[in-house]
Amino acid sequence: MTLRFGTDGVRGVANLDLTPELVVALGRAAARVLRGDHFVIGRDTRISGPLIEAALAAGLASEGATVHTLGVVPTPVVAWTGAREGMAGAMISASHNKYPDNGIKLFTAEGRKLRDDIEDNLEAELDRLVHASNDASGAPTGDAVGTISASPEHVLGYADSVIESIEGRDLSGLTVVIDCANGSASTVAPHVLRRLGASVIVIHADPDGTNINEGCGSTHPDDLQQAVLDHHADAGLAFDGDADRVLAVDGNGALVDGDQIIAICALDLHERGQLRNDTVVVTVMTNLGFRRAMTEHGVRVEETAVGDRFVLDALEAGNHSIGGEQSGHVIFSDLATTGDGLLTGVQLLDVVARTKRPLHGLAAVMARFPQVMRNVRIGAGSSVTELDVRLAGDLSAARDTLGDDGRVLVRRSGTEPLVRVMVEAATTEQAEAVADRLAAAVSAAAS
Numbered sequence: 001m002t003l004r005f006g007t008d009g010v011r012g013v014a015n016l017d018l019t020p021e022l023v024v025a026l027g028r029a030a031a032r033v034l035r036g037d038h039f040v041i042g043r044d045t046r047i048s049g050p051l052i053e054a055a056l057a058a059g060l061a062s063e064g065a066t067v068h069t070l071g072v073v074p075t076p077v078v079a080w081t082g083a084r085e086g087m088a089g090a091m092i093s094a095s096h097n098k099y100p101d102n103g104i105k106l107f108t109a110e111g112r113k114l115r116d117d118i119e120d121n122l123e124a125e126l127d128r129l130v131h132a133s134n135d136a137s138g139a140p141t142g143d144a145v146g147t148i149s150a151s152p153e154h155v156l157g158y159a160d161s162v163i164e165s166i167e168g169r170d171l172s173g174l175t176v177v178i179d180c181a182n183g184s185a186s187t188v189a190p191h192v193l194r195r196l197g198a199s200v201i202v203i204h205a206d207p208d209g210t211n212i213n214e215g216c217g218s219t220h221p222d223d224l225q226q227a228v229l230d231h232h233a234d235a236g237l238a239f240d241g242d243a244d245r246v247l248a249v250d251g252n253g254a255l256v257d258g259d260q261i262i263a264i265c266a267l268d269l270h271e272r273g274q275l276r277n278d279t280v281v282v283t284v285m286t287n288l289g290f291r292r293a294m295t296e297h298g299v300r301v302e303e304t305a306v307g308d309r310f311v312l313d314a315l316e317a318g319n320h321s322i323g324g325e326q327s328g329h330v331i332f333s334d335l336a337t338t339g340d341g342l343l344t345g346v347q348l349l350d351v352v353a354r355t356k357r358p359l360h361g362l363a364a365v366m367a368r369f370p371q372v373m374r375n376v377r378i379g380a381g382s383s384v385t386e387l388d389v390r391l392a393g394d395l396s397a398a399r400d401t402l403g404d405d406g407r408v409l410v411r412r413s414g415t416e417p418l419v420r421v422m423v424e425a426a427t428t429e430q431a432e433a434v435a436d437r438l439a440a441a442v443s444a445a446a447s
Helices: 020-034 049-062 075-085 116-131 154-164 185-195 222-230 258-271 288-296 308-318 341-355 359-363 384-405 428-446
Strands: 010-013 038-043 066-072 088-092 101-107 148-150 175-179 199-203 235-239 246-250 279-283 300-304 322-324 330-332 371-377 407-412 418-424
Touching (some): 020 038, 020 049, 020 116, 049 088, 075 088, 075 154, 075 341, 154 185, 175 222, 185 199, 185 235, 199 222, 222 235, 222 246, 246 359, 258 279, 258 288, 258 330, 330 341, 384 407, 384 428, 418 428
Parallel strands (some): 279 300
Antiparallel strands (some): 010 101, 088 101, 322 330, 407 418
């Protein structure tokens, strides 16, 4: 048994799929493939985090690397620290998954997620280590063995960088509720927003190792929506477990998703002449309403596959300013090398404070088309190409039904044995009907 990289690192049930033995081997493979003398490691609040951290650090140190552990931090702190200090890094988190799961996201010394070819090399080296005999010849010994030490001070530098991102402005006068998902944002997010002058109400910031994402955070924003109404707040921010993404809530308690956040921030940059190439980068999951809103304002939309690393690749290749995903992964390419929930929240609130417009008014720039998702479980060995051939007629019929007022997307999950069916239409009822038909077609085609 070994580990395989999905769309966002490796992930599995801690101590079952993600065993200490495998993680030690992954640490050794990372040291060999990424070839850094220094590595930085962060983790979220899961009970298995220290276990996985210890195993990963041991694997890296066994190859002679110096390991700096940050403790509990948002994922972007790892990327920021690595890029600033020239160190490859790892974040131990399963993002929005429930607490029994854990995962490892690896970063280059530039603070970037790994390219496919580097992941392929890592998988090959990991396989070799897992299946090789216990031959320790050539392993570092004596003072060549790597060291492991705590370096929590880097989170303060990261916090300063987020505060400085709004160029001396502040958020005074705003009342903001934040839902920290009992995760990585629980300490640093309140700290940053209060330093910026906002009046901050904090919920779900008492992690106990097992309550991360449990009925809270960006995947369960109901408590946040109610809290915004109860406190008559201007806005709310909901982070996921590792705080690399964020969703917002306006003063009326309505959810503001990643598409709307990107639309607000992109058009703000556009109006100020700071949207390079008048282009925004999004994924195939982005709502049709977003595309229409950007067209109306003279902004070109560039589309990528699902995954913030694909968005970042397109941002860099085209020298663009902003991109992201509907889920709330947003990348400001001049400010960060990865999706950053806290940075995004600060940028969004800065637009509210600077323009003196309520969030619900800003979010109205795009009208969301009803979007329906269906997840169809398939066999791990099902051929994507064969499924595409079998579904061609059903997809064509669905697109004919929707015309210009809808959209269909069928894709295989990068992390689970699922096919995801997404349908947008003029009405929820039509979207649900088309999605149900396509989901049944996928199930039949995969059987």
